[in-house]
Amino acid sequence: MTRLSIKGFKVAGMAVAAALMATGPVVVQAQGRSPEYAAARAAGQIGEQQDGYLGVVGSQSQDIVKMVRDLNNKRRAVYTEGAAAAKSTVQEYATATACRLLADTKPGEKYQAPDGSWQTRGAAMPSRPAGCK
Amino acid sequence: MTACELTGGFPAATNPAMRCRGKMKLQQGQGFGGRAVRAVWKQGPVLMVAGAIGVLGGCVNLAAPDKPIVIELNINIRQEVVYRLDAEAAKTIEENKDIF
Numbered sequence: 001m002t003r004l005s006i007k008g009f010k011v012a013g014m015a016v017a018a019a020l021m022a023t024g025p026v027v028v029q030a031q032g033r034s035p036e037y038a039a040a041r042a043a044g045q046i047g048e049q050q051d052g053y054l055g056v057v058g059s060q061s062q063d064i065v066k067m068v069r070d071l072n073n074k075r076r077a078v079y080t081e082g083a084a085a086a087k088s089t090v091q092e093y094a095t096a097t098a099c100r101l102l103a104d105t106k107p108g109e110k111y112q113a114p115d116g117s118w119q120t121r122g123a124a125m126p127s128r129p130a131g132c133k
Numbered sequence: 134m135t136a137c138e139l140t141g142g143f144p145a146a147t148n149p150a151m152r153c154r155g156k157m158k159l160q161q162g163q164g165f166g167g168r169a170v171r172a173v174w175k176q177g178p179v180l181m182v183a184g185a186i187g188v189l190g191g192c193v194n195l196a197a198p199d200k201p202i203v204i205e206l207n208i209n210i211r212q213e214v215v216y217r218l219d220a221e222a223a224k225t226i227e228e229n230k231d232i233f
Contacts, residue, residue, distance in 0.1 A: 032231060075229075078229050082221055088214050096219060097233075131212025
């Protein structure tokens with residue numbers, strides 16, 4: 001009896017694990033920005049920099065500063081991976097991504113101009129690093 | 134006229150009065166300053182000017198390849214790489230929507 005029930009539990013557990021594995025990647029891909037990140041972006045508390053990383057606009061709460069730091073660390077990991085695959089430097093890969101990120105900013109969002117000042121994205125294309133496609 | 138001054142191969146015994154007494158005498162009497170020497174001296178200024186131009190031209194060429202050119206090349210290479218990585222960057226953003 002006990003043996004059977006354990007077996008049954010194991011089988012059920014495996015089925016759950018398989019289901020998780022099957023749905024896992026799909027969930028991750030569909031997942032976009034966290035609500036906190038999306039809200040801070042929309043509020044203009046954080047913005048895109050020219051180097052492919054996020055910046056804190058003015059002085060913001062510690063939560064936002066920490067979130068930006070975490071996101072930038074994750075970005076750096078992704079850039080490092082991509083740079084190795086593309087045989088470029090991390091900085092070059094980050095800059096190439098910045099070209100896209102700056103172009104993709106939505107009107108109202110903040111971006112940092114090459115001179116370091118924070119600008120609000122309007123209808124015009126923001127100024128981007130040299131070499132952008 | 135100028136020939137006698139340019140040859141300059143007179144013996145010490147010659148006095149100034151004996152100089153500039155005509156081409157014929159100089160050519161016959163003095164062995165040092167022959168026609169070939171005079172020819173070289175006559176073209177001397179021309180050769181010197183040509184040499185000076187050559188030297189000046191060389192100076193300009195040597196001064197040109199300095200630091201700024203190296204920096205410019207680096208920028209060009211970097212921009213080319215950034216341009217080339219556009220497709221990869223787009224894929225990176227698409228695959229990591231949570232952090233971009």
